[in-house]
Structures are given as C-alpha cells and as structure tokens.
Amino acid sequence: MKKILILVLSVLMMLSVVACSSTTDNNSSASSTTFTGTSSGMQGPITVEMTVEDGKITNVELTEFNETASLTSVAVDRIPAQMVEYQTTTVDVVTGATFTSNAIMRAATEAAVAAGLDKETLNANAYHATAADDETWSTEIVVIGGGGAGLSAAISAAQEGAEVILIEKGSVLGGNTMMAGGAYNAVDTIAQSETILTEAQKHTLDSYLKLSTSDEKLHFEEFPEWANVLTQLQTDIKNYYTANEGKTAGVDMPGFDSISLHMWHIYVGGLRQMNDGEWIASNIELATTLAENSLESYDWAGELGVGTASKEGAGETLYTVLGAMWPRTHSYTAGQPLIDVLKTAAEKAGVTIYTETAGTTLLTEDGKVVGVIAEKADGTKITIDTSVGVIIASGGYCANPAMVKEYDEYWGDDLSATTLTTNVGTNEGDGISMAMDIGAATVDLGVAQMMPSSSPLKGTMTDAIWSDASEQIWIDGNGKRFVNEYAERDVLAKA
Template identity: 45%
Template sequence: MNKLRPNRMGWALILLLCLTLSVSGCFRRAPQKAEADKEADVVVLGGGGAGLAAATAAAEKGASVILIEKAAFLGGNTVLAGGAFNAVNPELQGKEELKQALRDELEEILEAAEGEFGDFKGTLATLKEQIQEYFASGETKLFDSVELHMIHTYLGGKRTDLAGNEIASDFALTKTLCTNAPKAKKWLEEHGVEFSDKIDTVLGALWPRTNSVIGMGNAYIKALSEAARAKDVEIMLETRGKELIMEEGKVVGVKAEDAAGKEITIRAKKGLVMATGGFGANPEMRAKYNTYWEDLPLEMPTTNSPHISGDGIVMGEKVGANLVGMGFIQLMPSSHPETGSLFSGVWGSAETQLFVNKDGRRFVNEYAERDVLSKAALQQEDALFFIIVDQQIVGDRDIEVMLERKDIFQADTLEELAEMIAVPPENLVAEVEKYNGYVDNQHDPDFGKENFGNRIEEPPFVATPRSPAVHHTMGGLQIDTEARVLAKDGKPIPGLYAAGEVTGGIHAGNRLGGNAQADIFVFGRTAGENAAEGK
C-alpha cells in the first residue's frame, strides 16, 4: 500500500501540477453569474400591448417584474392602433341578422374540399356540421364560431411567395388564438377596457367579428400600464435591450442601455419576455427578408411607430431562436399616400366601403384580405385610390382638420366630389349607381364582394385618397402555445418567452385585420404567466 503513496518529491510535483492547471483555468470553476445592476423574477422587453399584458399577468402571479422600453413613452404600435379586436362574441353577433351575401359564404364553405385545408381539415369538418345545424335550426342571426375564426385565419394567411414557398398558419397557435381571444377580451374588460356594443369588420377581417375598443389602442395601454404600476412593475423608459445573457443554455437576463447611454445588466431570475414588436419601421430589414412583394422600395411609408425596428428578432436569433415567416410583410392598402398614417381619413366597417381609382372605377372586392387589396391598389395609376362613403358613415365625426389638410374631400353631389378629386364625374356616378344595385341584390358580379353595408346615397359624400404602406410583419421568433421561444431543433430555449408582433407562425402570409390585437393579448398574458412560473 505504502508504495502507492507519493513521497515528498511526488507531493511537490502534484502541487506544481495543480497550480499550473488552476492558473491556466483547466479546473472547472463554479459558473460565474454576470454582475447585475438590477434583477427581478421576470424581465419584459417592450412596453406595447404584448409587453404590458405580460408584465401585468406576471405581476398578478406574484412575480417581481421589470419592464424596459426603449422609447420615452409606452405604447409602441399598440397605442397607434385602431384597437379592432377579433373575437367571437355571441352576445353582440346575436343582435345582427345574417345578410344574404354572408349566407352565400357559408353555403360555399359547405362545398369546400377538406383535403385542401392541411392541418385545418378537422376544423373544416366540424365547421360544416355547425353550419348545417345552424341552417337546419332556421336561425336568422349572424353565425360565428371559433372554428370559423380559425378557418378565416387559415385562408387569410395561406400564401405562396415569389420563390414558390408556401406558408400557412400554425394549427396549434391558431387554435389557441381563436379559442382564447374572447377570454383575453374579458381579461382586458376586467382591467377597465371598454368595448362598443356593435360588431364590425375591420378592413381585411373577412367576417363581422371585430370588437371595437372605446378610445382606440390607447385604451389598452392606459388600462394595462395602470394595472402594471398598481402591481409594482418597475417600468424603465428610454432603456434599450441590446443583448440577451445566456448562462448554461438558459436566458438569464439582458444587457441594456439606459437613457444616459450607460450599459446596465438586468437579471431575470425566472424568465424573460421578448415583446419588442415587428420590423415594419426598419426598411433595410424589410428589404433583407421580403420574399412576397416584387418591389418594396426602402422609401415606402409605414403606418408604424419609428421604434418598431426588429430588435427582438435580432436578439432572439443570436441566442438560437428559430425564425419563421420572415419574408411575409403586410401592406395596409388604406394609408395616407405620403405619410402612411392610417387615421387621417374617413371610412366605416369594410362592407360599407367603396374603392375607386383615378378613373372613377371600382377595381377590387373591398371586403377582401389586405394583401389582395394592396396588390390591386399597386396596379392602379400612381398606386392611388379613393375610399368613397356618404353621410351615413361620416355621422357626427369632427372632420374639419382633415378637410383643412386636404386629407379628405367632401361635396354635396358625387359629380362635385369627382371634380374635387380629378376623377371623371360620369364614371364615379355610374360606378356608385351600379354598386348600389349590388347592395340591393346582395351580389357583386364584378369582384365578388362578400358583405354589403349601406347604399351610398346620403349627401354629403366624402372621398379619402389612399395608397399602400408597410403595416405589419408576420414573421418572427417561433413560439409554442405556451409562448416559449423555440430553437431550431424545435425545443424551447429555457428562460425565453415571446409575444406579439415579434413572433411568427400565426398569421403566416397575411394577417387578418383585427387578429393582431387578439394575438398580443392572448400570448402576452400567457408569456407573462409562464415566465412568472418558470414554466
């Protein structure tokens, strides 16, 4: 035994070896934690709708929360939004009659071939049973169901890009979205958000299931920022997330830059939620990824806040997140031709709108998806068109400023209106007359409009000039139904959650109008709750 024990010289050699290895770092040290200036259970990046929903939900689960926002104010694109929120709402939809044109739509769904609906074929089968039951019952009120919302999301999003790549909505995410949209709306109401008592179709929503928030997007931001502050969420403005911190394969925090340009490290003990929005205001990033539009000039205006520059997508990709659907960018057809702003015009629910080009002619089904409308608009002279409405839609809105700025034009006759917008009067008059006939017959033989509002007949008439602008980026970080960010191998990246426009997968090639608000609050809330539980 003694032979195995080292002598004095042996001990000296072992000591020397240990010293060498330790100096050269060959012994595994206990993992060093990055020094943190601040820490909380949950750290949220981005103070738009998804980020505030996540922060509030996490705090309501008892977590300590820090939210960082790079702008000097909260809100992102959410505060600019109309706030149109798609969710099945039997109470309000039950007050509306099912119009003949929509009944025809349901008949068409009964004829659809399930084989063409991919992962959604079971959904279509269930929907057909629901429609048959509805018809058999003799019911006359507006039909809707979670399955119809899912099928519209699928049909609205299934697209092929310029290279022939097909994309369709992720089934599990879409089911989660449509099933939970009414619950998210209720959650918002519990936090003080109010909705109007009428169901509409926001442009490109494909069915009357749009709930209109009172006070537009600002109402969400106001209610949730108050709720977050009431739960002691620490909100740091002018603080930009720059880089995620990974330790042993887990996201544990973020390096950020504060208002004074100083780097700070914020540690997330349980989870970090990425909610930095899309990349609609980043022309270079749009150009880098676009695979859907033949021409997407860098100078094309956008409806977005300038802060929506894709930061979270870049940060997520650096820690191994899988990106999905990045090539698909939505143009909003009805944007201001120079500024891209959205709410500088007058229109109503999609079925009430009439679009004419510079020749005074209709050129598209105004109830169609936004990419269909934008493609058609881009083919018109100067990519310009006018939304024509009458006094029934203008109602008691204050339009003085819009008139002064020549954002809109108003006249007592269609002929006068046509003169003002330099459109041949006889064409505009003939087109409106023809369109009113389609409203009466609930059938549009020219473009197949699927839903009709009022006849355009009550003066004064209003025309709003419009042209497509960049509006929404459908692609982003891949998530699962628990809002966990997925790596390229399909496994969740521990510690990292995401919600809102920074994510991809649900809206595929074209988002339905009104589906983004549902998305940010359904998944924002889930992301916050799961981050709080480290799920």
C-alpha cells in the same frame, strides 16, 4: 422739415418690416424680443417662438404643433427646456419621437438665426447626455417592450406573483398599440345572436359548404392539419341552418360565428404563395390559441378598466374592420387612455417600469436565457439578471424598411428599402435581432403586412381610408370595382 418727415417715415417702415419677424414685449426692456421659426413635423408644421434677452435664450415655446401628443409629450417638455438651460438649439433627440425632435430643433434654429444669435456659440453649446456608471439589477422576469403586449404580459406575470421589471425603448409607453385603431376580432356568439345575418354573409357560408377537402386550391397536401377545420366549419354551418330553419337572411336569421369560422379565416387569410413558389400558412396551434382565447382576453382587458363591449347587448357594436373578413370586430378604448389603464394596472400589480431603456443583448447560460443587457438613452449600461426568464414583446420590424426588404419573400418590387410604415418609429426589429443573435429560429419574416388604406405620403392611417369594409366600394379610374372589399389586407394592397 421734409427731410425729417422722410426720415420718420423711413424709420416707421423699418419698424414695420422688423415686426414681421419679431415682437417686442412692452412690459420688458427693449432688448427682450421674440422670434419665430417653422419646420415640418410628421403631422404638419411646427412653429417655435423663442424669447431672447440680452443675447440669451430665456424661453422656447411651441406655438403651432400638430403631432400626436401621446407619442411626443416628452419631446415637447424636454427639448425646449434644455435649449434654455444649455443655450443651444442642438440637443439629444427623444427616442420614439425622432422626427418631431428634429423638427423642433430645426424650427428653433431658424428662430435663433432670426434673433441674430451666434451659430458657432449655439453649436458649441450643443448638449448630449453622458452615460453614468454601469448598473446591475435583479428580478424574476424582465419584459422587453412597453406596448399593449408587453404591458399585458407584465400584468399577467405580476398577477401570478412574479417580480417583474418592464423596460421600454421609447420615451413613452404604448408602442404600436398606441397607433392601433381600437379594432379587436373575437368570436362572440352571444353578441352575434343579436344581429341579423345578411344575404351576403349567407352567400359566403353557402360557398364554404361547397368546398371539398380534396380541392387542390386549398393546399391541404401541404397543410393537412387544416383539413379538419374545414370539416368542423361545415358541420357548424349545417347545425346553424338546422337551428334556424324557416328563417330568412336579411330578415330574421340571427348572426353566426364560430371558432372554426375564425380559424378558417386565419387559414385562408394567411395561405400565401411566396416568390419562390413555396406556400405558407399559419401555425394551427397558434391559430387555435388565438381563436379560442380572444374573447376571454378582451373581457380581461375590460376587467382592468379598458372600455369594452361584448356578449349581451353588444350585437349592434360589431363590425368588420378592413381585412377582418367577418363582422366579429369589437371596439375598445384605444390610444393613450388604453395605455393609461394598462400602466395603472401594471403598477398596481407591482411591475417596475423603465422607459428610455432599450434591450440590446440577451444573456444566456447553458442554453437558457437568464437576463438582458440594456442601455438607457444617456448610454448607461444596465445588466438585468433574471431567475425565471425574459419575455420579448418589443414589436415587429416594419419601422425598419431596410430589414423588411432584406427578408422579404413575398412583395418583391412592390416593396423598397424606404417603404413608409404605419408603425411607431421604435418598431425596428430589436427583439427579433437579439433573439437571432443567440441562435433563435424565426418564422415568417418574409411576409410583412402592407396596409392598403394608409397614407401614401406619410404612411399614417389617420390621413387615409379607414372604415367598415361593408361601407366601401373600391373602384379604379374608370369607375370599375376591382377588388372584394372583404378580402385580406395583402390582397387589397396588391390590387
């Protein structure tokens, strides 16, 4: 009897140990068991629960998942389903969600090992999509890139009556706009008039009046076209003071902004000395276009259905996003809701959209770009002929740290070939490289913006310091303030 009791206790102990790594569904046969595996994703652990029946994978479910849903939705839907269909834990990664895709596969492999599935068989069943026959498409305009810029360009072209195809490398639309924090800088004098100019802002305006176009530190010898901007700014400030004579900053003096002030911030914000001693500054024509049209573009987005707030009644919503230098920052509906609005507007305007379709080569004829060769995620080659042209809106190159380091002329040893980024993973400089391959000139590749408030561990903005510059004081380990919080982002980063 004692031996039987010991045997029963031993069996119970064995069952309790097994239960730590798997569970049996009481409503199914004894051979139907679930097993779990966990791996590290971008935003935390990813746990996979795998159901195995008679040695076959019948279900794969993500029971712990903290990744950005808007960027990983395709991976979440596709990868578990393919694991069941092909009886493997190795499938194609989803473009734009590479880190997440690999984490799901690692977690699933751990669960499969716990289930006792044969690793050789799983590896032999590895699924990789195969290319279909080459295709040729024709349209008037192709837009390469489905982020905010690409969608906006496609919508604008279609609204003007053009036939437009938009191709996006990633599995979802959004690009880097999906990562943006909903901050948009635009001169809005009506909204500014509803605010009160602070004493600090008054001090800044006074300092601008003391500047001289002959000051060598302003580098007008190298960039004489910008001298008129300072002259216009000083005139605007004087007129503003005259119009508000007798009023006091911080009490009853209304807020101030102007095109010239925005342009001045663009100039001083972009005036930098490179490692070789050369100075660079923003292109004044582009700066003018930006400063003069920002509010109109913001309101255009609002007309499409994006949540915006400008002009009358918007004064209390203005703030200074980190690095903006002045409280002209407007909020807007960001993230997936923004992309949903732009996608809907694009489709309504007649734009044809293809995701997981990457531009690879620009086609030229007699010195003119006449199309693009693209490739689907499965390797299918697409030739797209255009009768009007190609718009490259594929973002920058900061998710390609090796490329950033290769062209860097500013950060030096502060930058490495493995520096983390706040960008989405698809921002690898594809469009820049395509253009360079056909001889296009480039501007300012030597300066990539560094985000001073991003996470030092993951590069993301969601795990770091992020708020109005007026609400921050940057101090060192000794409690001493070491930088002007209203300074440009590269100044903050270098500090």
